[in-house]
Amino acid sequence: MARVYNFSAGPAMLPEPVLAQARDEMLDWQGSGMCVAEMSHRGKEFMSIAAQAEADLRELMSIPDNYKVLFLQGGASSQFTAIPMNLLHGGESADYISTGSWSKKAIAEARRYCGVHIAATTEDTKFTRAPAQAELDLSADASYVHYTPNETIQGVEFSDIPETNGKPLVADMSSTILSRPIDVSKYGLIYAGAQKNIGPAGLTIVIVREDLIGQPINGTPTMLDYKVQADNDSMYNTPPTYAWYLAGLVFQWLKGKGGLSAMGEINARKAKRLYDCVDASSFYQNPVDPTSRSWMNVPFTLASADLDETFLKEAKAAGLTTLKGHRSVGGMRASIYNAMPEEGVEALVSFMHEFERKNG
Amino acid sequence: MARVYNFSAGPAMLPEPVLAQARDEMLDWQGSGMCVAEMSHRGKEFMSIAAQAEADLRELMSIPDNYKVLFLQGGASSQFTAIPMNLLHGGESADYISTGSWSKKAIAEARRYCGVHIAATTEDTKFTRAPAQAELDLSADASYVHYTPNETIQGVEFSDIPETNGKPLVADMSSTILSRPIDVSKYGLIYAGAQKNIGPAGLTIVIVREDLIGQPINGTPTMLDYKVQADNDSMYNTPPTYAWYLAGLVFQWLKGKGGLSAMGEINARKAKRLYDCVDASSFYQNPVDPTSRSWMNVPFTLASADLDETFLKEAKAAGLTTLKGHRSVGGMRASIYNAMPEEGVEALVSFMHEFERKNG
Structure with missing residues (x-):
């Protein structure tokens, strides 16, 4: 079958040139006679791959020198635990902003380790907007402030940094x-x-200001201690080497595309194209406040939920897959991360017009 | 370059047919138009891959129905934490058998959560043997007994189950x-x-008797709670999907080779061939008690450490890589996991004979 346009929220599409290179290097990485997955993580081949990936990520994101970049396992869900464990610094509470399903998960886990003060929540409006700065009720004794810039399920995004x-x-x-582009120094x-914009599932990136690490609470698992991971260059134990390599190929691809400024322009165009299609129609609807709409995840409903199954079936036949919305929101969701080409969004918009014409 | 015989202790060689299949499916898994790494873990394609891998592992290892099989992240090092957290069951101590570097790491982490009683240690003989049953001093109040059947660094293995x-x-x-073959019901x-016998780094398998889970200590990270992972079929969050898929291909390959009885015969032959070569020579030495020698990791020293560099250089030129011993032991180490073909061991033995002839 031809490659599909896959609108999955994650694991998500990977750039085709990255997959092609991984395929070509599968049995022999650059004359080493090995797949990258077979290399000792302490050998010079993998050490060079790991170092290049970090250097490219630092360059792409302009990460200041006083930040550590960690390549870890366990997903964001493990970080929900690691963050209070490492950042409470003797304090007893943290501020969390609640804007959707993922911030709620972060909050639930943090509550097991400290007091959580909800600095703002938009649950009363069903998480269809990000709160304004003036709405934030920050507490004096919070050790840190946590938020979720983009809520993948609700398709809500902050336009400013709190x-x-x-x-x-x-x-x-x-x-x-x-x-x-993101100003890392603000964080x-x-x-x-x-598994959305970096590479395959099984790798988690942490970028942390180095003065914040080294004071974990008692009982912090060694693997969740940022200082241990930083002191060991993310190789306290065997890291997820193949995922790290694929992430490195993605970073190279991003540099070739012109870096994050260029990606930002492309992503803004892709999102606008899709929201314009939804807004120009009374058949499709997106409930999110226009100032808080996600560039990455575009949820939308059809005029009738009875049409959902037909929409998904016909979309799949047209090579447009994984469009079903999260069960908590319903309808459809098109996730359009970096690896989704503009042609994929164009194809979805054309399909949506045609579907509306036939069923509207 | 031609494929090499890679004696790395992990990440280790993968079977070439597995790599070839992964290569061929990289841009399109079985007509899906997607790489497995791009698939939603909740979609029917990946769910079928995950279920098949678990079924094949259960069949290969004859895992009884009252055991859960978990596909997790974080490596054995995360399990060093999870084990006391989940298995203390209100108790305050556990028995650990200390036979080398990895049991010491497990012990150090467990001590952060409970009392550790050393039921036996062979440190006085530099970890060159496994203790006999009669040497085990098991305590009445231990919640569980932990051991390391194979010490990767020392090349020491238990011949019996304690x-x-x-x-x-x-x-x-x-x-x-x-x-x-391993009798899972004894555990x-x-x-x-x-990253040794299963697939790529970044995946960790846990096989646990189901009556033992569900009583974690306070403060156990949700991601380290076996009950949570079991209740969610290892998908509490996004699992390492591509690593899970590659492991599944390895399981299929093992079934095609005749399963674990056949692998056990092959592995016994490979180890015997190499130890026979070492023992027949006064140039090479292995310090481990013959009854405790590992089938998987064969450390050996040369007559003079001054020859180490030449040995490694010439071996590499002959397509035999990653033979350097762990720095704590010195000399060489040949790890000969399932994916190392008998031809690879044969090539190493021939090289060793020739090297001895020239330098002995």
């Missing part, structure tokens, strides 16, 4: 990282599961 | 799993990092 009056700002950027810690 | 008088036996089988919990 101001925290000097408190370390912590962001779950699983669905935002690498989608556009204390950024974390992201790889 | 008898624990009904206490759950916990085994770090990272270097033993799938190398031969409370088996865990193994994938």
